[in-house]
Amino acid sequence: MKAAELGIGELEGFFKELLTKNVVDCLLLPFRVGKTVTYMLVSEPEKMGSPVIFVPVFGISAANIVKGWTIERKIGVVAKPCEIRAAIELIKLEQISPESVLLFSVDCAGAYNLKDFAEHADEIGDALDEGKVAALEKKGVSLRTACQICDKRLAEYGDVGIMRVNAEKVMLVALTPKGEEALSAVELTLEEKDVSREDLKRKIKEEAEKRKAEIPRISSAEELDDVLASCILCKNCRDMCPVCYCKVCFFEQPLGNLAGGDMLNLATLRGVLRVPSPVQMFYHLTRLYHVCTTCVACGACEDACPSEIPLTKIYPMVAEKVQEMFAYEPGKSVEEPLPLTTYKEEEYEEYLRP
Amino acid sequence: MGEEFEPRIVGFACNWCTYAAIDLAGTSRMKYPPNIRIIRVMCSSRVDPMFVLRALLNGADAVFIGGCHPGECHYIEANFYTRRRIAALRRILKEFGMDNRVRLEWISAAEGEKFARTMEEMVEYVKKLGPNPLRGRL
Numbered sequence: 001m002k003a004a005e006l007g008i009g010e011l012e013g014f015f016k017e018l019l020t021k022n023v024v025d026c027l028l029l030p031f032r033v034g035k036t037v038t039y040m041l042v043s044e045p046e047k048m049g050s051p052v053i054f055v056p057v058f059g060i061s062a063a064n065i066v067k068g069w070t071i072e073r074k075i076g077v078v079a080k081p082c083e084i085r086a087a088i089e090l091i092k093l094e095q096i097s098p099e100s101v102l103l104f105s106v107d108c109a110g111a112y113n114l115k116d117f118a119e120h121a122d123e124i125g126d127a128l129d130e131g132k133v134a135a136l137e138k139k140g141v142s143l144r145t146a147c148q149i150c151d152k153r154l155a156e157y158g159d160v161g162i163m164r165v166n167a168e169k170v171m172l173v174a175l176t177p178k179g180e181e182a183l184s185a186v187e188l189t190l191e192e193k194d195v196s197r198e199d200l201k202r203k204i205k206e207e208a209e210k211r212k213a214e215i216p217r218i219s220s221a222e223e224l225d226d227v228l229a230s231c232i233l234c235k236n237c238r239d240m241c242p243v244c245y246c247k248v249c250f251f252e253q254p255l256g257n258l259a260g261g262d263m264l265n266l267a268t269l270r271g272v273l274r275v276p277s278p279v280q281m282f283y284h285l286t287r288l289y290h291v292c293t294t295c296v297a298c299g300a301c302e303d304a305c306p307s308e309i310p311l312t313k314i315y316p317m318v319a320e321k322v323q324e325m326f327a328y329e330p331g332k333s334v335e336e337p338l339p340l341t342t343y344k345e346e347e348y349e350e351y352l353r354p
Numbered sequence: 355m356g357e358e359f360e361p362r363i364v365g366f367a368c369n370w371c372t373y374a375a376i377d378l379a380g381t382s383r384m385k386y387p388p389n390i391r392i393i394r395v396m397c398s399s400r401v402d403p404m405f406v407l408r409a410l411l412n413g414a415d416a417v418f419i420g421g422c423h424p425g426e427c428h429y430i431e432a433n434f435y436t437r438r439r440i441a442a443l444r445r446i447l448k449e450f451g452m453d454n455r456v457r458l459e460w461i462s463a464a465e466g467e468k469f470a471r472t473m474e475e476m477v478e479y480v481k482k483l484g485p486n487p488l489r490g491r492l
Contacts, residue, residue, distance in 0.1 A: 222487050223450075224450050278492055281488075282408060285407050288446055289446060321449060325442070340439060343438055345424065348441040351440075351441035354453070
């Protein structure tokens with residue numbers, strides 16, 4: 001692949017060049033603000049502070065930020081692989097115009113949620129290493145569950161990958177022709193380089209699989225009902241989910257939202273009716289079906305849950321099974337069709353009946 | 355209780371094939387267990403997987419969906435999508451041990467006998483499975 005090596009200090013200049021050379025009209029990048037980190041949409045190079053692109057925190061998914069309004073002007077999005085993968089799914093779902101974004105994924109070593117990050121901001125710093133993760137683990141501060149089981153952490157998604165070679169160096173890799181064009185436009189000398197990193201990939205996968213095996217699964221309908229008992233139906237998981245995109249959600253409509261009269265009818269029919277359940281299970285199973293092929297396992301749902309329901313066990317860990325069945329990896333390519341929008345004449349007969 | 359468990363099955367039948375097959379089974383006086391409640395839909399792809407979830411979460415012991423054989427859809431290709439949707443839904447339900455309560459069958463308008471046979475099989479199978487585990491919780 002065509003790639004160029006840069007010092008970590010040169011990155012800021014590279015981003016500024018993207019703006020001055022009009023490769024993009026705006027850049028979405030993470031910056032430190034006080035004890036937290038937030039995305040900022042930068043249009044003027046002089047006003048750009050120091051972006052912290054490898055910062056290990058997950059707040060609002062960048063895909064969620066650029067969803068639904070990117071039309072003409074080109075936005076460069078610099079974000080973690082899960083966020084870029086979500087953006088690619090949103091392109092396929094026609095929620096982001098492919099011409100209006102230039103996607104940069106960065107190497108990710110896992111992330112903390114906003115709360116943990118704010119409490120330990122100084123110790124965590126701008127980038128992670130294994131030592132820091134272990135030291136924080138001793139203090140009872142863990143990476144987000146979704147990050148612990150994530151095996152897609154490398155900068156291999158989108159148009160350009162920003163690999164972290166070591167503490168001083170990064171490698172910019174052109175992953176698509178569009179990415180190559182962008183890198184050439186800022187006059188970087190691109191060389192053919194081997195950036196496969198197979199060993200690292202294998203190691204990440206092994207660790208993720210190991211951790212995943214340790215997490216107990218929800219294995220029955222009754223157990224799911226018990227886990228969801230504390231759901232207050234705030235639907236934050238839907239709002240924070242990058243790939244949940246309907247303008248008017250089914251659960252804001254009468255069919256998904258039992259109104260008083262329906263409940264009275266059912267109560268009269270049965271003699272007794274539990275409320276609001278089974279709406280909780282109906283809501284989560286329906287949402288699970290809706291995102292089963294596009295879920296990028298970012299874990300935004302779990303972060304968003306005020307009742308601290310382990311939603312990673314429900315969304316990413318179940319969606320993964322469906323994706324395995326369709327041999328589909330969400331966010332891998334813009335061309336590959338969404339599994340539920342295509343078919344072959346002969347397939348899946350063995351999945352239809354007991 | 356003492357009485358034998360009689361499953362309640364919600365069935366969605368395509369207007370162009372399975373529904374006609376059920377009609378045929380009836381007019382030909384074929385016998386099949388009366389546990390199914392048929393809902394006629396214009397195509398098996400009209401069955402949003404949410405309908406299936408809603409039936410199960412309202413206490414149905416099983417859900418049956420009947421459509422035209424692949425390649426014979428009245429709307430040319432719609433049942434190919436049904437197949438993928440139901441496969442995905444059943445894969446999700448499998449994680450929670452509920453997949454065996456959902457069944458999709460291809461039954462053409464001429465296959466009244468296949469419908470009767472499917473119902474016998476299904477009722478027997480669901481009797482073995484037992485009632486919907488969520489029934490007592492709803």
